[in-house]
Amino acid sequence: MAYPAIVFCAVIVIVTAMMIFIVPIFKRLFTSLNGTLPLPTRIVISISNVVASVWLLAVIGAIILIVVLMRRWIATPNGRRKWDAFKLRPPVFGALTHKVALARFCTTFSSLLSAGVPVIEALDIVAVNAGNQVVADALIGAQDGVREGKNLSAILARYPVMPIMLTQMVETGEESGALDEMLDKVATFYDNEVNATVDSLTSILEPLIILFMGACIGAIVISLYLPMFDYVKLLQRPGE
Numbered sequence: 286m287a288y289p290a291i292v293f294c295a296v297i298v299i300v301t302a303m304m305i306f307i308v309p310i311f312k313r314l315f316t317s318l319n320g321t322l323p324l325p326t327r328i329v330i331s332i333s334n335v336v337a338s339v340w341l342l343a344v345i346g347a348i349i350l351i352v353v354l355m356r357r358w359i360a361t362p363n364g365r366r367k368w369d370a371f372k373l374r375p376p377v378f379g380a381l382t383h384k385v386a387l388a389r390f391c392t393t394f395s396s397l398l399s400a401g402v403p404v405i406e407a408l409d410i411v412a413v414n415a416g417n418q419v420v421a422d423a424l425i426g427a428q429d430g431v432r433e434g435k436n437l438s439a440i441l442a443r444y445p446v447m448p449i450m451l452t453q454m455v456e457t458g459e460e461s462g463a464l465d466e467m468l469d470k471v472a473t474f475y476d477n478e479v480n481a482t483v484d485s486l487t488s489i490l491e492p493l494i495i496l497f498m499g500a501c502i503g504a505i506v507i508s509l510y511l512p513m514f515d516y517v518k519l520l521q522r523p524g525e
Contacts, residue, residue: 304337362418366422391468408427408431423444
C-alpha cells in the first residue's frame with residue numbers, strides 16, 4: 286500500500302499548493318476584469334480562500350486532535366476491542382484484516398505446538414500476539430475451555446470470528462494427532478488469500494488514484510480557464 290499512499294499524499298500537496306499559490310493569481314485577474322464568474326470557478330476560489338486562511342490551520346489542528354484522542358481511546362482495553370471489531374466489518378478491508386489475523390494465529394499456534402509447547406500455554410501466547418482483540422478474546426475463551434477438558438475445535442466453533450473451515454481443520458487435527466500440520470496448512474491457505482487480495486487491491490487502487498489526481502488537478506485548471514474565454518471576447522471588442 287506504500288505506492289497508493291505516496292501518490293495520494295502527492296495529490297493533497299499539489300492541490301493545496303495550487304489553492305494557495307496559483308488560484309489567488311487568477312482571482313486577482315478576474316477581479317480586475319470585473320466579470321461574472323462561472324459557478325465552478327466561484328467554487329474553486331471559495332475553497333482557495335478557506336485553504337489560504339487561518340481556517341486551514343484550524344482544520345489541521347482539529348484533525349491532529351482527533352487522531353490523538355482516537356489513539357488514546359484505542360489504547361484502552363474497551364477501545365481496542367471496539368476498534369478491532371470495527372476493522373472486521375468493511376466489505377473488502379475487513380475480510381483482509383480477518384484473514385491476516387487468522388493467518389498469524391495459525392502460523393504462531395502451529396509453530397508453538399511443533400516446538401512442544403502445551404496447548405494452554407500456546408493459546409496464551411497466541412492470544413497476546415493475535416493482532417486483533419476479537420480473535421484474542423476467542424483464543425482466551427478457548428483456553429478456558431481446554432482447561433475444562435473440552436475439544437479446542439468445539440470451543441472455537443462458538444465464536445463467529447472463527448470460520449467453519451478453520452474449526453473443521455482443527456477438529457481433523459485433533460482426531461489425527463497432527464494439529465500443528467493442519468494449522469500450518471490453514472496458515473498457508475490464508476497467507477495465499479491475503480497475498481491475492483493485496484495484489485488485487487493494489488492493481489485496482491493504482492489507476493483509481495491516478496484518475497483521482499488527474500480529475501482534481503484537471504477540475505481546478507478547467508475552472509480557472511472557463512472565464513478566460515469570455516474575457517478574451519470582451520477584450521477583442523472595439524472600444525473595450
